[in-house]
Amino acid sequence: MNEQARIIDNYIDGEWTAPLSGKRLPSINPANKREVVGEVPDSIDADLENAVAAAEAARVPWRKLTGAQRGALLFKAADLLEARQEEIGRMMTREMGKTLPEAKGETVRGAAILRYYAGEGMRKVGDVIPSTDAEALMFTTRVPLGVVGVISPWNFPVAIPVWKMAPALIYGNTVIWKPATETAVTAALVMQCFHDAGFPAGAVNMIVGSGSVIGSGIASHNGVHGVTFTGSNAVGKRVGQAALARGAKYQLEMGGKNPVIVAADADLELAAEATISGGLRSTGQKCTATSRVIVVSDVYEAFREKLVAKVAELRVGDGLQEGTWLGPCANESQLNTVMSYIGKGKEEGARLLVGGERPNQPELSNGFYVTPAVFDDVKPDMAIAKDEIFGPVLSLIRVDSLEEAIQVANDTEYGLSASIYTRNIGNLLTFVQDMEAGLVRVNAETAGVELQAPFGGMKQSSSHSREQGQAAIEFFTSIKTVFIKP
Numbered sequence: 001m002n003e004q005a006r007i008i009d010n011y012i013d014g015e016w017t018a019p020l021s022g023k024r025l026p027s028i029n030p031a032n033k034r035e036v037v038g039e040v041p042d043s044i045d046a047d048l049e050n051a052v053a054a055a056e057a058a059r060v061p062w063r064k065l066t067g068a069q070r071g072a073l074l075f076k077a078a079d080l081l082e083a084r085q086e087e088i089g090r091m092m093t094r095e096m097g098k099t100l101p102e103a104k105g106e107t108v109r110g111a112a113i114l115r116y117y118a119g120e121g122m123r124k125v126g127d128v129i130p131s132t133d134a135e136a137l138m139f140t141t142r143v144p145l146g147v148v149g150v151i152s153p154w155n156f157p158v159a160i161p162v163w164k165m166a167p168a169l170i171y172g173n174t175v176i177w178k179p180a181t182e183t184a185v186t187a188a189l190v191m192q193c194f195h196d197a198g199f200p201a202g203a204v205n206m207i208v209g210s211g212s213v214i215g216s217g218i219a220s221h222n223g224v225h226g227v228t229f230t231g232s233n234a235v236g237k238r239v240g241q242a243a244l245a246r247g248a249k250y251q252l253e254m255g256g257k258n259p260v261i262v263a264a265d266a267d268l269e270l271a272a273e274a275t276i277s278g279g280l281r282s283t284g285q286k287c288t289a290t291s292r293v294i295v296v297s298d299v300y301e302a303f304r305e306k307l308v309a310k311v312a313e314l315r316v317g318d319g320l321q322e323g324t325w326l327g328p329c330a331n332e333s334q335l336n337t338v339m340s341y342i343g344k345g346k347e348e349g350a351r352l353l354v355g356g357e358r359p360n361q362p363e364l365s366n367g368f369y370v371t372p373a374v375f376d377d378v379k380p381d382m383a384i385a386k387d388e389i390f391g392p393v394l395s396l397i398r399v400d401s402l403e404e405a406i407q408v409a410n411d412t413e414y415g416l417s418a419s420i421y422t423r424n425i426g427n428l429l430t431f432v433q434d435m436e437a438g439l440v441r442v443n444a445e446t447a448g449v450e451l452q453a454p455f456g457g458m459k460q461s462s463s464h465s466r467e468q469g470q471a472a473i474e475f476f477t478s479i480k481t482v483f484i485k486p
């Protein structure tokens with residue numbers, strides 16, 4: 001990697017390697033589309049072949065290290081990531097727009113994830129099970145899948161790939177990582193931490209290129225034994241089908257249309273703050289972002305007034321500038337999607353109360369900015385209430401009772417995260433029991449994933465698998481049942 005010019009290479013077999021196509025794609029600053037942050041590889045199948053060969057050659061020696069030895073490398077990578085949080089955070093902000101405090105926070109979170117999984121190298125991997133044969137010893141152990149493909153999106157350029165790569169590596173797999181091209185310079189800085197930590201050649205590799213060539217190539221390559229993906233539903237399904245067709249293991253983490261329910265007894269101040277933080281931080285570009293705000297009629301007007309007043313105060317701007325609360329959309333196509341949903345919302349009869357416009361300050365004119373929007377009078381069958389927008393758009397939906405609130409909240413093809421604001425124990429227990437989501441949160445925003453707990457969705461939000469915490473071992477290993485007789 002050339003640090004000065006930010007010309008990024010692939011990382012294969014322990015070395016930075018130029019793409020065989022000789023071609024690179026620009027990585028653009030969404031706060032200023034004239035600023036090219038880096039030139040990143042536009043790789044071809046032959047680059048992927050080299051990475052698969054390197055990961056395959058490394059896989060037995062890597063598996064044969066002890067968990068403690070692998071863990072020591074993860075601890076080193078964590079220290080480097082943490083020490084470089086300023087540089088990595090700034091690059092993340094320049095590549096995808098989230099504010100610098102969020103970007104640095106995410107980098108530190110990456111270090112915490114690496115440390116958590118470093119410790120996993122010393123924990124138990126199986127159980128002793130009584131055999132029906134009195135002389136035999138029967139137990140389970142776990143073995144790595146082999147070569148794991150990691151396909152990651154641009155919205156969490158550090159945390160998501162790290163929460164996939166760290167468990168893959170600690171359990172003895174080798175890795176081929178395809179980051180999103182939009183954030184591939186940040187990815188290269190992460191990769192440099194693994195390199196500097198001293199991982200053996202081939203244990204972890206990075207190939208940058210288009211999804212249709214490199215992403216799809218990983219999903220369908222017979223030399224890749226497991227594929228873990230986070231991104232859109234449309235692509236996730238294709239990845240899953242390609243892996244299934246050749247008998248590989250796969251894990252998909254996809255969209256959400258996450259509701260917050262505001263009950264009649266809610267602390268409205270807290271609920272409004274959490275709706276804003278959960279829905280609009282990172283410019284609404286989280287799969288756990290709040291987008292449907294379901295409010296019981298007793299407090300509807302009072303809550304709406306608080307919410308709109310607070311949203312109107314949020315400062316949109318360059319994520320590197322102090323005081324910016326909300327950066328631009330990550331890329332032009334994301335901005336176009338958001339603007340088209342704002343148009344659809346108006347056409348379908350919802351009332352735009354605030355935001356939803358391109359800001360008119362001259363200093364923002366070259367960025368992919370949109371002011372945070374709140375729609376009123378949203379009906380559950382409108383597009384803005386059904387589709388994942390992945391932008392700073394909140395939809396207020398009025399209901400008459402908690403029962404109706406939960407029914408509306410569940411009326412979606414997604415089931416990732418949901419939250420409720422209430423102080424009534426009956427309400428919260430009903431919500432916890434009846435809500436169809438992988439993550440349910442009471443008096444807390446819908447976003448906010450803890451690395452030591454399982455994370456994943458129901459319905460179309462995931463392949464029904466879970467990531468993070470102890471759950472990760474289920475994907476990244478296979479159980480082997482051992483029966484031994486003297």
Ligand SMILES: NC(=O)C1=CN([C@@H]2O[C@H](COP(=O)(O)OP(=O)(O)OC[C@H]3O[C@@H](n4cnc5c(N)ncnc54)[C@H](O)[C@@H]3O)[C@@H](O)[C@H]2O)C=CC1
Pocket residue numbers: 151152153154155178179180181209210211212214215216217219230231232233235236238239253254255256286287334337388389390
């Ligand atoms: N669940 C989540 O965290 C995310 C959801 N999204 C959703 O997806 C929408 C579009 O965003 P995109 O960046 O276009 O997401 P995407 O699903 O196209 O991209 C995610 C990753 O998959 C790769 N990819 C693309 N096409 C592929 C293919 N045919 N085979 C294998 N890999 C492929 C991409 O290069 C990237 O690394 C967003 O508006 C949002 O709704 C996007 C990013 C993250």
Ligand SMILES: O=C(O)CCC(=O)C(=O)O
Pocket residue numbers: 155156160230285286287288447448449
């Ligand atoms: O809310 C978070 O911290 C993680 C969200 C996430 O996984 C995503 O947006 O893809």
